[in-house]
Amino acid sequence: MKHLTSLVLVVTLLSGCAAWTATKSLFVSAVSLEVVGEQFLQTTKQVQAGCDSRAIPIPTCQRYKIFHDRFQKAYPIAVGMWRAADKANDASTKGKAEDVVRSLSKDLADLTAEALGAFVPEVR
Numbered sequence: 001m002k003h004l005t006s007l008v009l010v011v012t013l014l015s016g017c018a019a020w021t022a023t024k025s026l027f028v029s030a031v032s033l034e035v036v037g038e039q040f041l042q043t044t045k046q047v048q049a050g051c052d053s054r055a056i057p058i059p060t061c062q063r064y065k066i067f068h069d070r071f072q073k074a075y076p077i078a079v080g081m082w083r084a085a086d087k088a089n090d091a092s093t094k095g096k097a098e099d100v101v102r103s104l105s106k107d108l109a110d111l112t113a114e115a116l117g118a119f120v121p122e123v124r
Contacts, residue, residue, distance in 0.1 A: 030083070030086075033079050033082060033101060036075070036101055036104065036105050036108070037075060037079070039105075039108060040071055040075070040104075040108055043108060043111075043112050043115075044064075044068060046115075047061070047064050047111075047112075047115050050115060050118065051064070055118055056115050056118040057118055060111075060114050060115055060118060063111060063114070064111050064115065067107055067108070067111055070104075071104055071107075071108070074100055074104060075100075075101070075104055077100075078097045078100035078101050078104070079097070079101070081093060081096070081097040081100075082094055082097035082098065082101070085097060
C-alpha cells in the first residue's frame, strides 16, 4: 500500500507537469529542471521496489530500465546545455534543451502511469 500511495503521488505530480509539456511557451527554469530530476529519482525508487516485489509486470520493468538508462545519459547533458544557453542568452539552444527535458518528463509520466496500473485492480 505504501508503494501505491507513493506512485499515486508521483503520477499526480507528473500529471501537473504534463500541462507544461503540451505548451512550449510556459516552462523552464532551473527549479523546474531540478523538479524533473527529483521526480525521476523518486519514481525510480518506487518502480524498483515494485519490480523487486514482482508487483509490477516484468515487461514494464524492462521498459523502465531502458528509459532509466536513457534518462541518466540525456538529462544531465540537457540540463548542462540549458544552463550554458541561459548564461549565453542563446534562446535556440535553450529551447532544444527544454525539448529534451519535456520529452523525458512525458516518458517518465507515461511509464509511471503504466507502473501504477499494475497496482490498480481491473474493473470489469
